[in-house]
Amino acid sequence: MGRAGRTAIVEGLPALRAEWRLDFVVVNGENATNGAGLSPDHARLLFEAGADVVTLGDHAFDQKDMLRYCESEPRIVRPLNYSKAAPGRGHGIFDAGRGRKVLVAQVLGQVFMKRPFDDPFSALEPVLKAHPRGGMVQASLVDVHCEATSEKMAMGHFCDGRASVVVGTHTHVPTADAMVLPGGTAYLSDAGMCGDYLSVIGMDPAEPLRRFITGMPKGRFEPASGEATLAGLYVETDDATGKAQVALPVRQGGRLAPAGPR
DSSP states (O other): OOOHHHHHHHHHHHHHHHHHHOHHHOOEETTTTTSOOOOHHHHHHHHHHHOOOOEEEETSSTTTOOOOOOOHHEEEEOOOOOOOTSSOSSEEEOOOOOOOOEEEEEEEEETTTTSSOOHHHHHHHHHHHHOOOTTTTTTEEEEEEEEEHHHHHHHHHHHTTTTTTEEEEEEOOOOSSSSEEETEEEEOOOOOOOOBBSSBTOOOOHHHHHHHHOOOSOOOOOOOOOOOEEEEEEEEETTEEEOOEEEEEESSSSSSSBBBOO
């Protein structure tokens, strides 16, 4: 989320990659550029910091340069159920080293979202069917980008036993329900944001407060610029089966209580 979130990734991710011996890192970058979308320059920053894949969301194309960049950069994954005319890819198969492959897919929810996207469940079904975990791929991750926790939870159950990880994004607040579902799918309703939590979902509080109190805008939303927390989900999977074995919330730096693997 904005400059603070980018800084948290650039300064924090390389050390965590080494310390936790991370094989594969997915970063949701859709608010990294001034809180609205992702520019190619900032996408390159995230890759240089250690992201293997960057997912987008409902603000996928707020930065117009992304329309062209995502066609040439296969490590960018935009929502699978976005407009059929949208550029880029809704899923991809990526190398995790030592001959291992990881499927990354993203879907947008429908509940409380501003525009009616296609059904995420039916959009994801053929992708999961074509890439069984422990077979075609050693692991698979679904980024479910939506507003309602109920819809995210439903997606977790829909994917249980078929995906290795289902993790929610979009609401900017980390949830406390990291777990491994009965079929071996790691689940978290929302990974939270990498950003300044002394804010209103990453924005400097002044303008959101004014709009809540008066119902009238006066200026633009501006991302909060204080010390950021790097937030996310840590998962360990079994290469042979693709099942998740460990699912732990991650919070590093900033104002939130720290969390992560020991």
